[in-house]
Amino acid sequence: MNVIVIIATFICVVGLSTIFSLLYRGVDRKLVAHMQGRVGPPVVQPFRDVRKLLMKENIIPDGAISWLFTAAPFICLITSALLLFYIPLFGQEALLGGYGDAILVIYLLILPSLALVLAGFASSSPYATVGAQREMVIMMSYELPLAITVVSLAWRIGRVADNPFMFSTIAESPIWSLVGPLGTIGSLILLFALLVVTTGEAGKVPFDIAEAETEIAGGLLVEYSGRNLCLFYLADIIKTFALASLVVALFIPYNLSPLVGIGAPVLAGIVDGLFFLVKAFAVMLISISVIRTAVARFKISQASWVYIIAMTLISLFGLILLSVDLMVS
Amino acid sequence: MKAFKRALWVYHLNTGSCNGCDIEILAVLTPRYDVERFGIMLVGSPRHADVLLVTGPVVKQMVPRVKRIYEQTPDPKLVVVVGSCGIEGGVFYESYSLAGPVDQIIPVDVYVPGCPPRPEAIIEAVVKAWVKLEKAEQGVR
Ligand code: SF4
Numbered sequence: 001m002n003v004i005v006i007i008a009t010f011i012c013v014v015g016l017s018t019i020f021s022l023l024y025r026g027v028d029r030k031l032v033a034h035m036q037g038r039v040g041p042p043v044v045q046p047f048r049d050v051r052k053l054l055m056k057e058n059i060i061p062d063g064a065i066s067w068l069f070t071a072a073p074f075i076c077l078i079t080s081a082l083l084l085f086y087i088p089l090f091g092q093e094a095l096l097g098g099y100g101d102a103i104l105v106i107y108l109l110i111l112p113s114l115a116l117v118l119a120g121f122a123s124s125s126p127y128a129t130v131g132a133q134r135e136m137v138i139m140m141s142y143e144l145p146l147a148i149t150v151v152s153l154a155w156r157i158g159r160v161a162d163n164p165f166m167f168s169t170i171a172e173s174p175i176w177s178l179v180g181p182l183g184t185i186g187s188l189i190l191l192f193a194l195l196v197v198t199t200g201e202a203g204k205v206p207f208d209i210a211e212a213e214t215e216i217a218g219g220l221l222v223e224y225s226g227r228n229l230c231l232f233y234l235a236d237i238i239k240t241f242a243l244a245s246l247v248v249a250l251f252i253p254y255n256l257s258p259l260v261g262i263g264a265p266v267l268a269g270i271v272d273g274l275f276f277l278v279k280a281f282a283v284m285l286i287s288i289s290v291i292r293t294a295v296a297r298f299k300i301s302q303a304s305w306v307y308i309i310a311m312t313l314i315s316l317f318g319l320i321l322l323s324v325d326l327m328v329s
Numbered sequence: 330m331k332a333f334k335r336a337l338w339v340y341h342l343n344t345g346s347c348n349g350c351d352i353e354i355l356a357v358l359t360p361r362y363d364v365e366r367f368g369i370m371l372v373g374s375p376r377h378a379d380v381l382l383v384t385g386p387v388v389k390q391m392v393p394r395v396k397r398i399y400e401q402t403p404d405p406k407l408v409v410v411v412g413s414c415g416i417e418g419g420v421f422y423e424s425y426s427l428a429g430p431v432d433q434i435i436p437v438d439v440y441v442p443g444c445p446p447r448p449e450a451i452i453e454a455v456v457k458a459w460v461k462l463e464k465a466e467q468g469v470r
Pocket residue numbers: 346347348349350351384385386411412413414415419420443444445446
């Protein structure tokens with residue numbers, strides 16, 4: 001009986017998150033279109049795309065390593081969905097929050113990208129190979145600023161609490177309540193670095209060099225069609241949602257219900273859930289939609305430079321500000 | 330085949346056109362015409378496409394490639410020929426390097442005449458294409 005309840009909860013979380021992430025993608029496309037002075041597709045467009053992709057023929061090219069080519073989309077989707085269990089969603093504790101922390105999430109974040117790289121190499125198309133190499137380069141580039149950001153945050157929180165990498169600890173003592181003015185600036189800088197990392201991690205313009213439709217024809221995904229493409233499409237959407245929730249969990253882990261004084265658990269849950277959606281939307285608006293409209297695609301060397309040099313330096317600066325703040329106070 | 334309604338992905342294939350039609354296809358994406366509001370998207374790979382937009386007469390060099398791209402597109406698929414060139418040769422009629430209009434190489438579903446056709450005409454052709462897909466599906470059942 002208990003097992004059934006647990007499985008049902010897992011399915012509920014994945015289902016809800018998928019629906020909301022698809023909606024977010026629709027809203028994102030609509031917003032970008034409006035920013036560019038177009039009308040844009042309706043918000044439900046991603047649902048239509050998914051439904052259509054499921055109806056299409058699923059081709060496995062002759063030259064491809066067929067088992068890997070077929071397995072990669074599943075690995076990508078499953079690992080993206082795994083993220084949803086370890087990151088707090090809808091204002092609630094993470095489902096497996098007791099078993100994994102921010103470090104684990106950073107590791108898990110690599111897996112969907114690795115699956116994409118596998119897919120690229122397995123499809124035996126020169127475009128896909130180029131795309132896979134680029135994906136690897138960009139993956140290695142954003143790791144460093146991402147790690148620095150998360151570790152500095154946990155280091156500061158670790159001064160006042162045990163287990164600083166647990167999301168529950170981060171939610172109990174948010175960074176903003178610990179630091180003075182200098183530290184606030186430092187945290188804002190870290191937040192900025194994390195937002196830029198989110199863009200690259202989600203593989204969106206200006207860091208979508210691995211897919212780059214206009215130059216390498218869809219890159220990694222060039223040989224994929226039908227159901228397999230649909231799985232990648234879903235995985236990408238879910239991963240974007242998970243990334244936004246990660247930023248929310250690390251930097252804005254506040255809940256609305258204690259503030260407005262709602263005690264009833266169900267009502268509080270609904271209010272917190274809605275508030276979470278607003279927060280996640282704000283993160284996506286900044287790190288996906290606005291950046292996507294404002295800038296053009298980088299070259300791979302430039303993108304790598306942005307992460308390895310610029311973002312690393314910026315996040316280190318944030319860390320220095322945090323430690324100076326600690327010394328001053 | 331309701332699924333294709335308002336979610337058509339289009340691949341643009343140039344078989345030797347003068348680039349006039351291609352520019353009109355790009356115009357379809359601009360804020361003025363904005364086909365994305367109908368869910369029509371230009372994709373970079375024939376594997377992702379539902380509709381092939383073919384421009385230009387087929388030059389001899391392109392024949393095997395056109396066939397290959399047609400086969401690479403997953404079913405169900407449609408071919409739309411944009412421009413007079415692809416329909417009967419247009420200004421390149423009976424040129425020494427041509428292998429013939431598009432419909433002698435691959436099956437064509439919708440023709441858009443014009444040199445080049447207006448963007449509205451191209452949008453209408455794609456709309457017609459999905460109506461045809463739906464009808465085909467009903468015929469099968
Ligand atoms: S139909 Fe006219 S505009 Fe189009 S490719 Fe032919 S010559 Fe160029």
